[in-house]
Amino acid sequence: MDPIIEIFKKGVESSQCDQKDICMVTDIAYHPEVTDYLGMDLFHTSRGRAIPFATGMKLANPRLKLAVFIGDLATLGGNHFVHAGRRNMDIHVICINHYHYKKVGGEYAPGVFPRVPLSPYGSFDEPLNIPHLARSCGAVYVARWTLLHANQLSHAIAESLRKTGFSVVDVISNEPDILDFYFQHSEIKNGEDTLNVKIVPDGKIIVGQFVDRERPNFIDSYNEQMTKVLGDKFVKIEV
């Protein structure tokens, strides 16, 4: 099983959420047997669109907890990420931040600088600071860990699932055989300002829990506004 799935399973178990209520929505393919392994439904949607798919699900059935696995959020799903954060939609994003798209191979992702030259001439684009983007958009929980930090990562996933609101766990997840690279190049700085956690060539990968705060989530704000305008006529969305 994919190491991130094993870590996610531990996170779900320690979050004490009912597995049946959790639904995985992804924009990348996972081994389909994870549904049995995790005991939950899985929707593999179109590239970059897992967040809005999960948004519709959440609003139509607020009992569900949506674990949204996205692979290349900063490109195809970037706008959905920004707006789900702005709304503080109650979904839990696990951003699988590869150094490159390992399943396709060759292209470089905007999330991080490529350790290996991925286009014939390498990547010169500025990398995107995902934790900072998440915080700026209004996420209530933001953490980043590498696959090396399996315990912290499963703990972060559990924390994220316990939050109500838009939570983001940035998983630096290349091939598991470079754990030594993470050991050499990562540095734990819990509570660090997300402005300082950008991944830069030759710099340390800053990991830790960066944001944990409260904001009214979309369903709360929706209920509040509709009740204000419509009074008793409005039946609140019950979570």
Add this chain to the structure above:
Amino acid sequence: MKETNLAVLTGSHDLTGSQACAEGGLSAGCRFLGYYPIFPSFDIVERFAERFSDVKGVLIQMEDEISALAAVLGASWTGKKAMTVTSGPGFAQMAEHIGLGVMLETPCVIVDVQRDGTSEGSPSAPGGGDIMMARWGSHGDYEVIALSPNSPQEMFDMTVKAFSLSEKYRTPVILITDTYVSNLNEAVHIPDAKDIQIHTRKYYKGKREDYLPFQYDAKDLVPPMVDVGKGYRFHVTGLTHDERGYPVMDEKCQEWNVHRLVQKIRIFAEDIVDFEEEQTDDADVIVVSYGAVSRDVIHAVHQVREEGIRAGSLRIKTIWPFPEKKITQLAKKATHLIVPENNFGQICLEVERCARGRAETHYLYHASSRIGQSDDIVKLIKKVMKK
């Protein structure tokens, strides 16, 4: 008052096409509207927004039309009937998720209030250029159901029907209308709730552990559905999949998967197809039309009949699947088929194909500015009949 009583406003009302569409959705049980505002589809959203609290509905303005349809697909899997409304440029964005909706066999309704294109086009002018996009908009092979109303009453009836078809065949259904019909104000009769026929999706009733999301009935080729989060532990994917919903990348599975998606509509096309004929029995010339333009055709046919020309009308109510057999049958009887369209010839080619050379097909550009007038149709009928 019960939720269904509040949802169905039984009685006669003075409604615009847009309002009738929203009422049709509510009467059909639609409880989720995901949209991104685009002119001229505002009025449908406005009516839904006025009424959603009566029926415990939810509406959300998403960040774009891509996400609007994605949210609708997600909502549909929770068991709610869901719809989205848009116009040309938004419909173009939705193309991606029409394909996903087809592949995941997700019931939902997409209303496209056409405006003149291309691109941003002319937002306030009634358009008719999205007909082929509704058919072929998303990549890959698939069949689609698209309905074309020509009055506020039909905006109501066909929205209900769109939901019914989408639930029955587990596929997105497109209601393809235009600014003319959506702005039109006419009497709309809403029947009693008990008289509104709505097909509800087939639910899986077997053991949980035996559930396979794409195991279909040989009878109708439609797999029974379950709602998300009920403990079935199922996997669905937009990739080519087998009956377990597991991706399988081989030619055999590709054929099993996509062939069925196509066949579940094609085999039953004759049950889905709907049209209205007028005086076609003895007609030498038949005007084939749909949507707003068809309103002008009736006037033209009546006018030339008075002058002794044996003209008839075939109004297509289900654009996709296309009424192929009907056109072929009419082409055997009539000498000429005239296809007036508010586009540069989209259905005309379909008519010509189905006529199989047995009748001559004539295309007529009936521009949005001409809707409401029938003189050009009369003129062409006379010309082809040489009178």
